Amino acid sequence: MPAIWIIAIVLVIASAGYFFARRRAFASAGSDPRQLHSLPVYYGANAAIAAAGPALLVLLVWAIAQPLLVNSALTQYLPADIAADEGARSLAMADVNRIAGGLDAAVAQGAMTENDAQTLNVETTDVRAMLASVGVALGADVDAQTLALAQRYRAATAFGNMLRVVTIVGLALVGAAIAYKLTNKDFRARRYVEGAIKLMLIAAASVAVLTTVGIVLSLVFNTIEFFKAFPAKDFFFGTRWEPSFSGRGGHSDLGFLPLIWGTLFISLIALIVAVPVGLFAAIYLSEYASPRVRAFAKPMVEVLAGVPTIVYGLFALLTVGPLLLNAFGANGVFQLGWMSGGTAAITAGLVMGFMLIPFVSSLSDDIINAVPQSMRDGSLGLGATHSETVRQVILPAALPGIVGAVLLAASRAIGETMIVVMGAGAAAALSMNPFDAMTTVTAKIVSQLTGDGEFNSPETLVAFALGMTLFVITLALNILALYIVRKYREQYE
Structure with missing residues (x-):
């Protein structure tokens, strides 16, 4: 049945x-x-x-x-x-x-x-x-x-x-x-019913905790199996990423540094785009926009957060990449020769920055609006202009929350996959040139788990080591964001 x-x-x-x-x-x-x-x-x-x-x-x-x-x-x-x-x-x-x-x-x-x-x-x-x-x-x-x-x-x-x-x-x-x-x-039926409901609420609250524990355990056990077959020193300090699915096993080069460099480099480009645009948009919507403009503009900005990342990836592959190549390629408008193909770190970084704008904007807008109106009135009453009030009173008061929002956006950028796969290329390179093709940890996790190797081979198990390392990094960023917000947040009566 x-x-x-x-x-x-x-x-x-x-x-x-x-x-x-x-x-x-x-x-x-x-x-x-x-x-x-x-x-x-x-x-x-x-x-x-x-x-x-x-x-x-x-x-x-x-x-x-x-x-x-x-x-x-x-x-x-x-x-x-x-x-x-x-x-x-x-x-x-x-x-x-x-x-x-x-x-x-x-x-x-x-x-x-x-x-x-x-x-x-x-x-x-x-x-x-x-x-x-x-x-x-x-x-x-x-x-x-x-x-x-x-x-x-x-x-x-x-x-x-x-x-x-x-x-x-x-x-x-x-x-x-x-x-x-x-x-x-x-x-006493009420006591038993309320006790049962309390147990259901506890079970619901435990789902997130148990899910996190399950994820961590699955990563830990498979990561341990990987390090039994591949030296940890070569993984964490290796500068070459050349996995082999031909059965050579430990002869593959599985250096972590090119992948984490590509991840951080592309994320940095994304934050350079998203933080100023998102923060300025939040300041305008919270301090300068009329209620009618705010009621229209804020939902339009937040629509970007609902766009699937695969759509952003297609946008990077079909639109942003060719435009950048047409501008900075050897045969482009400026004939600079900086780009040899549409897939590059800057392509993925720009599109990822567009994706992160609503995250920074919405969080910063909420934080700025949480600053008490009395502080605005006091500043204006002392003779400060509106712009001076924003610059010298509101932003300093909201800064810890804004920093936390930026760090949360950074952790979101580090975990992105589809935009990188379609916009940045697949080359694991230690390069400072944003016009070079690069790849990230998440992209290689996908490629390693969809390769032709056996599941218990180092070339496949390395995906779990990459996932565990990325989990630790994003967890540290989230903890740092919460610490900054809680430690430096001003308490208002």
Whole structure:
């Protein structure tokens, strides 16, 4: 039974529990709500939460745990050499899962019966062609052992699904029955309902923390595996980036310095564009613009923040790059010969700067507007002009927040990918020339994970080391921004 049907059944049980518990509470009070300890809605809500809460929680855990347990149980049937190699084991189980999914699709589409799927063998059936007919493409022919594992996988999954239905529906019924039995006019339903809601709020608040922990752990473990296969000294202090997917492994040059230099250089160009434009726009909108102009201009500036980065990348590739080449190329208007192609650090930096303008502008505008009006009035009352008030009173008061906004924009620029991939090129170079092609850490993470190397090779695992290093850098920038804002922010009464 699909999970959506299980959820529907649980919700029906919860709804029935709500109405029956509410009616029981009224009956125990002689239909006089004044005799109830809690409001009538709390009695019904208590039964609904008791029915749906534990059942849906178990359903979520079951959805995560069942595939892991089935894969772990089937690993024992793999050949010893494959089971001992983590990468090979993952690839083998991925093939098993894909074939099992293909058999499910064939049964669902009527291409075969359930009995045919269970008795299928490679000697009498071309499994690869059969699965291709139902839209499941395989990269190689299916051998007997893989097919047998796929059939075991389907059988174990079917048993787990049946057990899931019985467990979750039974849990919902038991929860509703217990809540119904406890319901009477003296039952403190409000305390239990508010406690359950508090737990849900805590769980929601924990999602971000647990997600961050999961990201960090996944990066840390794979980074450790990388440094087991590649020297950390060569990674952090190497000046050449020349990965090889030809099977040479540690003979690749995986120096980090060209990538971090390209990242910081392109980000610097972006900030040179975004900070003055965004800050001046914020000053105008908050201090000089009329309400009508502000109501129109501010949303128009913030529209830039909603443009997908792939669109910015296309803009860099098709518009900004050719314009710069036409101006600074050997055959350009000025015939300077500074650019040899449209993809360069300055191309990506300029477009990334356009993307960051609304970040700097919106944050700075909010910070400037947070400066108390009394400070403006006091400055104007002492004879200062409007421009002098902005320059000598408002901006110094808002400066810590503006610095924090710039650092947050910097961390956003460092993590950008698509604009760099399409606008800056793919060359890892230690160059001071903004008209040279460069690349960044994020661009190389993409290229390394989409290469032809094995997942457990240094050339692939280096993506996790790059990601971990970039995570530490952006985290440090964010912490620095928060520290500056909190330490130097003036407190106003």
